[in-house]
Amino acid sequence: MTKQRIFAIGDLHLDHTGEKSMEVFGPAWANYEERIFSQWKEKITDHDLVLIPGDISWALKLEEAEPDLRRIDALPGTKLLLRGNHDYWWQSRAKIESLALKKTHILQNDCFEWNYAVIYGTRGWISKGSTDFTEIDEKIYERELQRLALSFKTLSDRPLRIVMTHYPPYNYRVEPNAFLEMMKENQAHICVYGHLHGYGHAQIREGCVGGIQLVCVSADYRGFSPQLIAEDSNENCNC
Secondary structure, X not given: OOOOOEEEOEOOOEOOOOOOOHHHHOHHHOOHHHHHHHHHHHXXXXXXXXXXXXXXXXXXXXXXXXXXXXXXXXXXXXXXXXXXXXXXXXXXXXXXXXXXXXXXXXXXXXXXXXXXXXXXXXXXXXXXXXXXXXXXXXXXXXXXXXXHHHHHHOOOOOOEEEEEEOOOOEOXXXXXXXXXXXXXXXXXXXXXXXXXXXXXXXXXXXXXXXXXXXXXXXXXXXXXXXXXXXXXXXXXXXX
């Protein structure tokens, strides 16, 4: 029997134009697009689900992002996209779905059911207490919390509960924030997140936190290879 596995990889930062390549950030990003696509094809089959928690394309408009989205859609597996802080092209659900991608879905104020798992999520935001946290950040932070609450309101009887966020669900002191508390209240098992690169890797926290398994899937942190999250419904948490 073929296993239906769940993988995740975030922060693809694709740029089909070659004008805004992540390679300018150092040798760690050399040939990163080729490395992502080749390792994806080696690991992923059409029976698998791949979670992509944000920073998908550098494009500013949806029509500019379309070639990158179609490159993702053509890869093996079912894909689930979440908006990141650099996904300026992300417009309304209707506009994105008008592209009629065949194997790619978006997560926005709802949940996504897939075989034995249900995936909830929202982008998240920088945590309160950060030195540059402003009134505008406060509004965005609270709005993102509301969006996660909306996501959790969609009921599901799937045994494995996964949450996708772009930002880490903890503050600058690496302490759980309100997003992680909401995950705990809604009995989530796993949270995958990204956003952290380079020196930011020092802020990565993984493992069991408050009964939830945290997994960072930033592409550069994972060597540009999709990370296995679960192989069956019993792999809900190692806490």
